[in-house]
Amino acid sequence: MSRLRSLALIAAVVLGACRIEDRTPTGTRRDEDAIRSVLASYYQSRGQRDWSGSRALFWDSATVELHPAPPDTAWRDFRTADAYHQYLARTYAGDRSSAIAVRMFRLDIRQQGDLAGAWVVTRRRPLAGEGRDEVGTVDHLLLRRQGGAWRIVSYASTPDLPSAAR
Secondary structure, eight states: OHHHHHHHHHHHHHHHHOOOOOOOOSSOHHHHHHHHHHHHHHHHHHHTTOHHHHHTTEEEEEEEEEOOOTTOOOOEEESSHHHHHHHHHHHHHTOOSSOOOOEEEEEEEEEETTEEEEEEEEEEOOOTTSOSSOEEEEEEEEEEEETTEEEEEEEEEEEOOOTTTO
16 A cells, blocks of 8 residues: 555656646737738638738738749749739739638747747649649748737748659
């Protein structure tokens, strides 16, 4: 019986000493919710072809870089958010379906004070000529908070290619 008590005492000491550490960077959980909301709004407005709604989530000085799927290997740089959204409107003008159906598949956010970075893996239905499988991207967004509002400062996107294509 003393052996059972000893084991119980050791287990109590070990379990009492264990604790879960919260290593959340500076900022609050509310900040993370706000950042998630901006990202969800961006992909939702893009998916619904709401170019002005999407544009409103970017700072005026935001930069955008897109790397198209092979065989095209040239990066497309947009010096303004307006130029990027004009490009989107032209690109999707020929596609007659109602929604593009972009969805966030995976999201990783890191925040430090008034800056946040997000890695987002997306999936969307293919456009004409893109095949039958879903098309994915890996996006990196830099966001900045000013006056309590989070907006996109920089956006870079590259195709999420299947491992065989890499």
